[in-house]
Amino acid sequence: MNNPISVSTLNVQIKSLLETTFIQVYVEGEISNLTYHNSGHIYFSIKDESSTLSCVMFKGNTKYLKFQLENGQKVVINGNITVYAPRGNYQLLCNKIEPSGQGALAFAFEQLKNKLEAKGYFDGNYKQPLPKYPKKIVLVTSATGAAIEDMKKVANHRWPLVEFILIPTLVQGEGAASDISNSIKFADSLACDIMIVGRGGGSIEDLWAFNEEIVANAIYEAKTPIISAVGHEVDYLISDFVADIRAATPSNAIEIALPDINEHRIYLDSLVNEYNNRLKNILFSKEQELSNMKRLMEQNSIDTKFNYIQTEINLLKSSFKTDLSQKILSSSNELNLLHNTFKNSYSSFLVKTQNQIDLLKTNFELNHPDKKDKKGFVQISKDNKIISLEDLNIGDEIKLQTPKYIGTCILNKVEKQSDLSLQ
Incomplete structure (x- = not known):
């Protein structure tokens, strides 16, 4: 009869057998019992109609997960079987998780888009209008990319009066989303008129930093009007939906942000012509009025x-x-x-x-001005008021005034003409 072995020994043998046999497996199932642990690990189970399998994804692998796991989600998992010997439990150690029947990036894009839309990030009521004549524009993009040179060329052609401030930013790869978010926050503190966030074209993986929630949050919270200008015309990213304006390319962002100086030159020329025409019409009208008035005065002379x-x-x-x-x-x-x-x-x-x-x-x-002053006629005033002779009393101080002289006297006697004729 064989000698019995300990539980620990058996669990170690099972662990060795399973972990060397199921080194790499692909399993499809529906997620249940999902738990995001404070440590950064993710614990859940996958199941089908008949069975359930425990799963774990450790923190080191979660950073490569492009979408949010949810209960009821059908996924395909790449991993290996591991056994926790102290309890005798085996579980699937997940290295990579993809949504079943759909790419991870596309699924993550739709997932985040629906989440932000539900939070009101895309609501037009919160979008800010762009100033008509910006004086200062801050660019959040790579300092070495072709996009910055394209934007400078368009700006020099359209509106060379604008000032640009470049915030050199990592726009792809690990840490790009965090760097873009920090650059947006710093650019927002510079009190510029417009902020352009973007980069040139690339694969969906190259552009993915602009699909991250941390970037969407920074754009939504910024007080400066933002134009999202990422990739080419066919590329739509989360930053495009959250930003105040979406531009097809970085060059198109400059065209949207700046007025066309040639159009304004034409407009100014039209204003000058309109002013000259109006001035001519006004002068002609006034000449006609003067001519009519002169003719009328001649007729009534x-x-x-x-x-x-x-x-x-x-x-x-x-x-x-x-x-x-x-x-x-x-x-x-x-x-x-x-x-x-x-x-x-x-x-x-x-x-x-x-x-x-x-x-x-x-x-x-x-009524001729030269006949106003007649010899023997004066104007009588008292207390600086013109007064008639019959309204004066003996002893009043009065002034006798002609256009050239003023005489001051005291009234000694006043008689009516009728009284004189009777004498």
Whole structure:
């Protein structure tokens, strides 16, 4: 009869057998009992319709995991069988995990995209507009890549007035996501007008740093308007959805951020032409107004009125003379009568017309500036107010004023004209 062996010995033999036999296995199953431990290790089980297998992925391998594990997820695991001898439990030690039927990167992209969309990271209400005329733009990209040279060329052509600040950043490989995040935070503290985050084209693995949640968080929390310019036109990354503006390429980001100086030159030329045309129209309109006013003043001048009245007088004279001649030829009696009538009428008309002319002439002379100052006439004022003579009292101090002189006197006597005529 064989001698019995200890439990430990048996577990060690089983461990040796399993670990040397199942060195590399590929297993497909559904995740359950998922636990993310504080140590960084991941514990879970995979199962099918009939069986369950315990699994563990240690911290050293989790950094290569591109997506978030979830209960109910169907995955394919590459690993090896290991036995925990003290308990006699065996489990699958996971080296690599891929989503079943789908690439890990594509699955991770959709997973993070859905997560951030649910958190409102893509909401248009939180996106900031770009300033129309930026003075300073900060670039978060590689200092050695071709993208920076392309952006400088486009900027010199479109708007050479802008100032660029480059934040040299690791844009691919291990640690790139963390470096991009830190550069975004530093660039946001520089108080620039626009921030461009991006790099040139590459494979999905090369661009993957811009699909990391840490980068998405930095973009979302930044106060500076951000343009995401990663890869080529066909490349869509998480940074594109979170940023305020998505550019197809780094060069396109400069085209979006900067105005076109040639368009503004054309616009300024059009403004000059429009200004000149408007000025010409205004001047022409004012010239027409002045011409109309001059013509109107000429029509209403004193000379014009005098000429008009003189013309009427001449017409009347001619008319009377014609009538008189006809009546003289017809009858001497009628001639005398007409002569008297004409004489009386004509004299009356002349007197009336002459009175009108004299009145116009008198008004004209009275209102002529040189006739304002008449000898013997003064203006009476008291306490700097113009006053009539009949409103004064004996003893009032008054001023007699002409345009050139002022005389001050005391009123000694006031008499009405009627009182003087009675004496």
